[in-house]
Amino acid sequence: MQLEIDIINAFTDTQFGGNSAAVIITKEWLSEPLMQSIAAQNNLSETAFLRRRSDSEYQIRWFSPLTEIDFCGHATLASAFVVFRRHPHFKGLNFFAEAVGNMHISRNSDGLISMDFPSRPPQPLASIPSDLLEGLSITPTEVLRNNQAYFAVYSAEEDILRLQQDAAKLARLAPYDVVVTAQSKKYDFISRYFWPANGGAEDPVTGSIHTGLAPYWGEKLGKPSLIAHQASKRGGLQHCQLEEERVIISGNAVPYLNGIIDVAE
Structure with a gap:
């Protein structure tokens, strides 16, 4: 099975700054062992997997090299960057994750991508x-x-x-x-x-x-x-x-890699 993969540097406007995340978009979820193996192979802070529900609506999950993560901001930014790049006419997206709920993502005129998250004060x-x-x-x-x-x-x-x-x-x-x-x-x-x-x-x-x-x-x-x-x-x-009960977090992102990986389900 071949999967398209992007690696994006998030929260930076320089090539080798910020935090790198891999992004893989599929029609159906891969198995959890396979997603974890891909994330371990990538060895980045997170690999984001997106399940497409419509052109502008996606479910999202995040895996570190060690485990699935409940919530990851930089890989959400990287994922939004990839979707916006593939659909340049889009102005907004909707992501959903079990532990976070609905997240509205927008692309601003200044180039920043803004993510609407729940506030979680300590x-x-x-x-x-x-x-x-x-x-x-x-x-x-x-x-x-x-x-x-x-x-x-x-x-x-x-x-x-x-x-x-x-x-x-x-x-x-x-x-x-x-x-x-x-x-x-x-x-x-x-x-x-x-x-x-x-x-x-x-x-x-x-x-x-x-x-x-x-x-x-x-x-x-x-x-x-x-x-x-x-x-x-x-x-x-x-x-x-x-x-109010939300935090809007915005940042830049820079592409690093686009390619194909070969994996066996």
Whole structure:
């Protein structure tokens, strides 16, 4: 069986920046073992599989090299980029995922792709896991959590840039990942994302976690519109807009590869 595959760099306007995601569109779902094997072979943060319901409506699932992921923002952006590229007359798309619900995707006149996601703000914790504190080289000033990750908040962005992780200890926090974040001088806030339990040591750019970071920093800074930078080696930029119980996350994407893979079902 031959499948068309695209690899897209998301949340960047440069060729080798942002976070790479593979995108495969099918009429029917492949088997879960096959999707997981393809994602492991690709060895990217995520491979997105889309099941076409109509030209502008798709179901979407995301797989890291290790497991299926409930929600992935950068691979959603990559998927929308692929669909818009194949259908240049489209202005909007509708994606659906079990854990997220309906997501409206639009293409803006400035070239950005905007994704309408549910807001998932983090909540304070009664106690902080020792593996979290021991797994980060700098002690945070505040720790919160949503249904995706622990939020370790710092008072200085320099702490985010020089912080080191102990991946073995952070992996014990499964099923939760860890995001570290601080207010920024150049941007509204910056972050880094560690997910050794679910995908890898450090994710280059993580769209999903900004559905928690944006409402957190929006409340702290008193701003409904924020610009966020994920300070990984590749780096990525996200535009966030708070709208009641939703977060609109926008970004650029750059194509890297289009090809055919041969797999046996």
